[in-house]
Amino acid sequence: MIYQFEKDNIPVVLDVNSGAVHIVDKMIYDILEYYPKDDPKLQVDKEKILQALKIRYNEKDLRTAMDELDHLIKEGQLFTKDIKRGENFEHVIKALCLHIAHDCNIRCKYCFASQGNFKGENLLMNFETGAKALDFLIENSGKRRNLEVDFFGGEPLMNFQVVKDLVSYGKKKAKEWNKNMRFTITTNATLLNEENMDYINENMENIVLSIDGNKETNDRMRYTVNNKGTYDLILPRIKRMVEKRGDKPYYVRGTFTKFNKDFSKDVIHLAEQGFRNVSVEPVVASREEDYALGFEDLEEIKEQYDILEEAYFEKKGTKEEFEFFHFKMNLQKNPCQEKRALGCGAGVEYVSVTPEGEIYPCHQFAGNTDFKMGSIWDQKDLDSEITETFKNASVDNKETCRDCWAKYYCSGGCHANAYHENDSLLHPYELGCEMEKKRIQNSIIIEAKKRLESDRS
Amino acid sequence: MTFITTLVRGTSTKEDSITGCGECQTSCQSACKTSCTVGNQECENSKR
Numbered sequence: 001m002i003y004q005f006e007k008d009n010i011p012v013v014l015d016v017n018s019g020a021v022h023i024v025d026k027m028i029y030d031i032l033e034y035y036p037k038d039d040p041k042l043q044v045d046k047e048k049i050l051q052a053l054k055i056r057y058n059e060k061d062l063r064t065a066m067d068e069l070d071h072l073i074k075e076g077q078l079f080t081k082d083i084k085r086g087e088n089f090e091h092v093i094k095a096l097c098l099h100i101a102h103d104c105n106i107r108c109k110y111c112f113a114s115q116g117n118f119k120g121e122n123l124l125m126n127f128e129t130g131a132k133a134l135d136f137l138i139e140n141s142g143k144r145r146n147l148e149v150d151f152f153g154g155e156p157l158m159n160f161q162v163v164k165d166l167v168s169y170g171k172k173k174a175k176e177w178n179k180n181m182r183f184t185i186t187t188n189a190t191l192l193n194e195e196n197m198d199y200i201n202e203n204m205e206n207i208v209l210s211i212d213g214n215k216e217t218n219d220r221m222r223y224t225v226n227n228k229g230t231y232d233l234i235l236p237r238i239k240r241m242v243e244k245r246g247d248k249p250y251y252v253r254g255t256f257t258k259f260n261k262d263f264s265k266d267v268i269h270l271a272e273q274g275f276r277n278v279s280v281e282p283v284v285a286s287r288e289e290d291y292a293l294g295f296e297d298l299e300e301i302k303e304q305y306d307i308l309e310e311a312y313f314e315k316k317g318t319k320e321e322f323e324f325f326h327f328k329m330n331l332q333k334n335p336c337q338e339k340r341a342l343g344c345g346a347g348v349e350y351v352s353v354t355p356e357g358e359i360y361p362c363h364q365f366a367g368n369t370d371f372k373m374g375s376i377w378d379q380k381d382l383d384s385e386i387t388e389t390f391k392n393a394s395v396d397n398k399e400t401c402r403d404c405w406a407k408y409y410c411s412g413g414c415h416a417n418a419y420h421e422n423d424s425l426l427h428p429y430e431l432g433c434e435m436e437k438k439r440i441q442n443s444i445i446i447e448a449k450k451r452l453e454s455d456r457s
Numbered sequence: 458m459t460f461i462t463t464l465v466r467g468t469s470t471k472e473d474s475i476t477g478c479g480e481c482q483t484s485c486q487s488a489c490k491t492s493c494t495v496g497n498q499e500c501e502n503s504k505r
Contacts, residue, residue, distance in 0.1 A: 018468060019465060025459075025460040061460070065459075065460045065461075068460055069461075071458070072463075077463060080467065095482075144480060330499050330500070331465050336477060336502070337468050338477030339477070343484065344485040345483055345484075350483045350485070414485075444464070448464055451462065451464055
């Protein structure tokens, strides 16, 4: 399957199955009209193409272009067949979302975790439960060497001593088992201080710092228990954290809602604060909420991604240069086909563990007992049916994904979004699909512009 | 090539032997926690 799109006068051809992306001359589009789109044998009548197009193009150029297409096909970079996946793939647990605190010190209107407690009791995870969860991860990780643990909440800094104790324990266990355990933390930044910032910098591979954008945007949705906006509280702390972070990875992460559909201004605001790594994402919400996004917002949202693309180039090379998470694309070490089909791996190689030690397919399902896979205290009873359900919810088994050109960029999208919107893991969240497709197109065009610029110079 | 510039080289079926090692980061853990994009994930297979 191939997919063609043109943006900002750059014609692009994607080979969906291999993930190859080609910038082409417009003549290639006209030639490809004559190529059988999904025929792997590709019976192409080149003389017919020459006869049809020689009025518009030089015959020598047409022949050269068709030779180049032949070369790509031979090299497995165009019209590739889909390959069988999963046969040699060892499904083991490699990533853990540790709900270190089902409690939060702020109140965010859109919080999917119901202000931190996931619709349950306000609880902090104790060391024994966390240690048992880390044992569970290591013991179920098979031959995987790289393991990940994200300290998540609620607000994980409310239980920071346990975080520190678990990092020490995890490192010790990882050494014994010859594993590389990488820790990350997701925080609302309100409790950051010099001491915990230093600790995080020394011990965490990545930190996700939550702020939605400018003061108005942030304070409308993120406020303290006393109904005061958090912006003035968190901005200096996030700035200090980023300053101290140096070259280590971090993300300043926000959520956009119906109240700030013009979210490009928020991304730009964050870039202007000196934050180079920014991720601002659409809210996950039930349609009844006044802040939920709908299809009626789609065109406006798409325009925002175009504004962000322009801002990306405008700020490039200045002190406000920024990377937008969803515009990042890995060109040299792009993910393999297995990864592109499996996606996030929730319920299969990624699980979340609550303060009580309950295991769920991911943090977004935590508290929904229909999806409780078991407990770290009694691992023999893990619900393999749930794992199978998630394993089967691969992009290959989703009807609406089958003919979609973007399927191997999003891997069928977020399971939780699909379930919350359509009550099914197999029916993707369609508004999310449309936003994702726009982001992928823009990220490809950004890389194409950079490449064309570098080829010129 | 004159009329085509390859921006991203595809992972072809010839690389079957090294696909699916699983050493890469879980996509949702990296920066989002509310979406899924794998196109930007880095392959961590040292043999590639």
